[in-house]
Amino acid sequence: MTIPTVEIKDDAVRLIDQTLLPAECRIREVKTKEEMWEAIRVLRVRGAPAIGVAAAGALAVEINRSSSVDSARLLEELEAAADYLATSRPTAVNLFWALERMRETGRRHRELPASELKKVLLAEARAILAEDREMGRALGEAGAELIPEGSGVLTHCNAGSLATAGFGSALSVIYVARERGKSFRVFADETRPLLQGARLTAWELGREGVDVTLICDNMAAWLMKTGKIDLVITGADRVAANGDGANKIGTYGVALLARAHNIPFYMAWPSSTLDLSLASGDQIPIEERPAEEITIIGGTRLAPEGVKTCSPAFDVTPGELIAAHVTERGIIRPPYAENFRRVFAAEQGLE
Amino acid sequence: MTIPTVEIKDDAVRLIDQTLLPAECRIREVKTKEEMWEAIRVLRVRGAPAIGVAAAGALAVEINRSSSVDSARLLEELEAAADYLATSRPTAVNLFWALERMRETGRRHRELPASELKKVLLAEARAILAEDREMGRALGEAGAELIPEGSGVLTHCNAGSLATAGFGSALSVIYVARERGKSFRVFADETRPLLQGARLTAWELGREGVDVTLICDNMAAWLMKTGKIDLVITGADRVAANGDGANKIGTYGVALLARAHNIPFYMAWPSSTLDLSLASGDQIPIEERPAEEITIIGGTRLAPEGVKTCSPAFDVTPGELIAAHVTERGIIRPPYAENFRRVFAAEQGLE
Secondary structure (H helix, E strand, C coil): CCCCCEEECCCCEEEECCCCCCCCCCEEEECCHHHHHHHHHCCCCCCHHHHHHHHHHHHHHHHHHCCCCCHHHHHHHHHHHHHHHCCCCCCCCHHHHHHHHHHHHHHHCCCCCHHHHHHHHHHHHHHHHHHHHHHHHHHHHHHHHHCCCCCEEEECCCCCHHHCCCCCCHHHHHHHHHHCCCCCEEEEECCCCCCHHHHHHHHHHHHCCCCEEEECHHHHHHHHHCCCCCEEEECCCEEECCCCEEEECCHHHHHHHHHHCCCCEEEECCHHHEECCCCCHHHCCCCECCCHHHHEECCEECCCCCCEECCECEEEECHHHCCEEEECCEEECCCHHHHHHHHHCHHHCCC | CCCCCEEECCCCEEEECCCCCCCCCCEEEECCHHHHHHHHHCCCCCCHHHHHHHHHHHHHHHHHHCCCCCHHHHHHHHHHHHHHHCCCCCCCCHHHHHHHHHHHHHHHCCCCCHHHHHHHHHHHHHHHHHHHHHHHHHHHHHHHHHCCCCCEEEECCCCCHHHCCCCCCHHHHHHHHHHCCCCCEEEEECCCCCCHHHHHHHHHHHHCCCCEEEECHHHHHHHHHCCCCCEEEECCCEEECCCCEEEECCHHHHHHHHHHCCCCEEEECCHHHEECCCCCHHHCCCCECCCHHHHEECCEECCCCCCEECCECEEEECHHHCCEEEECCEEECCCHHHHHHHHHCHHHCCC
8 A cells, every 4th residue: 555656756646557557567757737737637636636736736746847937927827837737537526625725715815925835835735635635544544444355346436546646546445445354355347438446446456465457347237147246346436415426427327227236335535525506416527538448458459440439538426325424524325415414514604 | 241251161260360459350261170260269359249150150160161971970070079069158148049959950961962952051051140130120110119319328348240140139229220210329348358338339320420439347337327328238148038138247247237227228139138047137057258368468567476366257137127028029028037938039039
């Protein structure tokens, strides 16, 4: 669990280029907002929490590099850079949450001299990173009890160390359950089209010595039917006030299949993933990805030239299919609208 | 619909090497039973009906090539070759059905001189091929009414011309509906791991001018949820007496998702796919495929070296999830045990 997914230096954000995994674990130095926009867009860094941390880091580094000596000018640059980075991906809310937190930090310290403002922004980005690690650990501690001894656990996409700055969300639950001496088996959906399950989840679980078996997405139903899966746990990219959760495409289908087999389905996420401004998941924008991500792998064309595709990057799982949400504040059960309000009201300014 | 998926010559079975599609449409001449065993095993020829036709052809060609001048000896060779070819793949029943039909033809003509016996066997293999074409056409005619004008049709794997000697099963329904002037849209699941949907279905539907959109398997649920799918139709590899149907891995999941969205799910197959000797689908053997089919595509490694996989090639959809079976005898609705007996009793020797 010492994977350096994202690190924030004074002059660069260092991140593992996840497009190269599992063949190669290479650190990439991202020095400008344009480079970070591209890194987020092509999924060199991915996973809702990790995107938030990386974007916050890129903002701080961008401002730290600025030649402006005037704080008002730095704040303008901060706002412009945040607006720009916000266009990199639309669905995960942690990106907007982290950018907003950086903007607010800037505004709050607008009276500081430029050199101090730069330091405050770097410190804030690092605080976001540190808190993400702590939240990941805490939600793992909270959720570990959900994994019964000897069970089969299905996960989809990658909600692990590589999706966060630290322990992960869904996989943090798995890591903590294992630390506590539980023995169980994880099945990882490969997660087409970009294969985060095959490339990232299988890699990081294997590295930690967790018993992991890779399957194609379309095999999950049959494994449930034949008794190999006892629970499903995934991450989330944005959770609405009613408990609906957006996550990697395919999650909604897995949740329906779990329901059909009476298997509990859980979503695990740090509170930066919660968007109480949305009444329901219907309002979450769903990113559409390019055809080539489906039709080409490693230079091999898998489908006829010019074939039409449809490639939503995410889907929304209705709260009623989710047995519980696992957060750093603990396990939250339905009714979600009520229980989210109770647990998260203070920091979302609802009280 | 003039794709020469399988042709039977006197000295070879000619087949499109489907492992090369869509990059290349190359005809391969298969001259020996060993070559046919390999071609079936690695899916150069695939699709339950096409496997049956190809295996029958290989048997006839094998015997035609034999230097034996004695019919009794030829029949021994026929039995041995049929036993051998039966080990190529376990799930689809058409293979065993076609091999058995060739054996019976041999036994029935055991009194003929060797040269005549050879001709009879070649003729029988060609009859199996011709009947497969006719059945495909007939089931397309029978099923076309199931496709409403303006609908969205989801299919899984390839149950088209490439899966049969002629028009296909599920795709025959689509081809006939289109001939009748209906306009509709087809969504093709890519069908991991071997991508028959991306490589074959998208290719053959595109070639016929059908409006086809390729999706990853894990997108089907979301397309159903967002109202793009009005019905699902697939082929089948073996159908049991109670209406349970084995088909490509992922089919069972799609059927469950269709049920959850109140979308009808249909299976289309020629009667050579029916196995009334099995009371239920629980008795259908499920082939397990090698890890490399999941972990490597076109030389690109998609997952860490040595990762465990689980790769069932098929799953079984319970009859209660199937709104109707489409056969060359017409559309058959539940209760299947009763209605299969009524429709198919005569030729299965049950009367």
